[in-house]
Amino acid sequence: MTVKPDFTTAANHASTAPAYFSVHDIHAYYGESYIVQGVSFNVHEGEILALLGRNGAGKTSTLRACARVSSPEVQRGEIWLDHQPLHTMSAHQAAAAGLGLVPEDRRIIQGLTVEENLKLAQIAPPIGWSLERVYDLFPKLKERRKQEGVTLSGGEQQMLAIGRALTRDIKVLLLDEPYEGLAPVIVDKIEEALIEIKKLGITTVLVEQNAVRALELADRAVILDTGGVVFDGTAKEVLENAQLRAEYLAI
Template sequence: MALAADPAKEFFAVRNIHSYYGESYIVQGVSLDVRKGEILALLGRNGAGKTSTLRTIARMDNPELRGGEIWLEGEALHGQKSWQASRAGIQLVPEDRRIIQGMTVEENLVLAQVAPGHGMDLEEIYEHFPRLAERRKQEGTTLSGGEQQMLAVARALARNIKLLLLDEPYEGLAPVIVQEIERIVYSIKERGITTIIVEQNAVAALRLSDRAVIMDTGQIVFTGTAKELLDNPQLRNEYLAI
């Protein structure tokens, strides 16, 4: 897929970003466009730069962005801080989930709505996440791994959200919980929310996604539809070992 000539006119666009941890050059000139409501799988072996790309998009302090542009609905985010990117509509669900200790499920969700321009209200969240409704008074860190993942996603949806970044959402989860997370991501897509998913379970991620990008040593080596990648065993074997 050819990149748009004017990234500011795209729903979400990244142009030639370069990110570093100290002097370690991690993200090396990554560019991509993502359409509104699309699910994009960002794939590659461990150390390829996938998580660092998500963190750069979310404007986290690490890695440090030293070049390139990030645009969301015409707003330039490359010069902004993480809280500004969050307020603009980018929400990152990290691999470690970061559920706040000592707070109930509901308190975690209410806290997420403190920032201006919050998203789903509590009842709407509980409609999408009935397990969380059942455990609303339970301390968040005592939930199962799958339930904590649901809470982390729900917390992102409680904020103003246009672009959801999921980092290894299936890590350590049973297949039945993976299916539940997939159902939730599909329902998010129906609301017009765009998702970029980083996942080692490439087959599951591709089953969910419209398009796929493969990274290798900090660079993009493939961009295409999920079907094109699933139908290319040589490419899958070389970069994904599947």
């Protein structure tokens, strides 16, 4: 078994507990554009980490770099999950190792029902949650299981995207803007599900423009600015620091 190096966090917060998911000195580009500029952070097992920053700060690019997708191109850095070096893997290998990405556009497959979208994710091992377990978490999906996935409401599509990720045997869930366009009552439902997921020991990294909601849910926060980490600490510290929020989050 490959053993992860003992990285420390990039800014002013470091835990004495061993990290479960480590991102160390990641540099990534879109063509000539230098987007992710030496980002580092650690997440511990079962934590919810809010990855925050203004538009263009590099949040989505950092998530995509962690998921090993082809764009942006990662040119330097290391990503470790439970002693496994994701930086040496392709996107599908990282997914098989336990990394689940729910992108902002959700990627619901047109022409397939809710149930077919879920079953498709289970074609190749490792298999995670059963369909019934997903339906227990999101009862609305069971009601809509024979409906074409792309015809669901925005909130139901988000539930489907998260449920589809859970049908894989994931260890870390990467969520990109899960609250976007959703009514507050639907955001409540998504957060209730994320709390249940946390109770099961699944680690979550959450990118969200609704920073206050994300911080109220999260254990810790990392703030990015122009592609680099400017804060790494507890979510409570951000909520209590008006100057930090105003400077980097405009709230």
